[in-house]
Ligand SMILES: O=C(O)CCC(=O)C(=O)O
């Protein structure tokens with residue numbers, strides 16, 4: 001991992017940033033559901049935000065405690081995936097590292113995160129991608145490749161950002177995905193603020209009928225909220241359609 005980004009000195013800054021992001025200026029979203037801890041309902045389901053125009057998109061805000069987030073970031077640093085300054089992505093296939101499996105255990109216990117046929121598959125995930133975004137980095141709008149099953153999760157760490165969802169009908173057609181898009185307005189864009197500790201789940205229409213991406217910008221403006229990006233780490237969890245890969249982890253820049 002880049003010394004400049006994740007060296008001991010800057011990591012203390014990052015920890016402070018996590019503090020600030022969770023407790024400070026960014027927690028004033030106009031949303032009755034923004035709470036410092038996920039509220040657990042009687043059926044053991046953490047509080048979730050749904051998006052009426054995007055069925056299958058669920059946001060579990062602040063699902064991971066700050067300690068769990070710090071442990072994940074520590075583990076990612078200790079694995080050494082990002083020791084080379086140019087590395088910004090690490091992939092694992094097959095058996096996922098134990099520090100990721102601890103989060104998978106939490107996700108598996110959320111009753112309705114996915115429809116049953118996804119929830120009950122074994123394993124739930126066998127591929128992970130860790131992405132490191134410097135402030136200003138983004139990811140082009142895309143629908144995740146068809147080689148991955150339905151039921152995808154994105155865990156956000158260290159910095160907030162806005163992920164934009166837009167109807168993917170054209171992309172879908174080209175890739176041979178579902179052509180029965182649930183998006184009614186082809187120009188609709190839904191911005192979802194992802195904060196450290198949030199877990200985003202995509203299945204069904206959210207996975208196939210909508211593309212998602214993160215603009216390459218240092219500042220996101222969403223409604224009356226202004227998000228100044230810092231270094232962000234995300235962990236994407238998916239299941240391969242076929243077991244064509246051996247257990248392995250690799251870093252890729
Ligand atoms: O980094 C993120 O938040 C999203 C990553 C993503 O969309 C992907 O890996 O397919």
Ligand SMILES: [Fe+2]
Nearest residue numbers: 142143144212
């Ligand atoms: Fe994606």
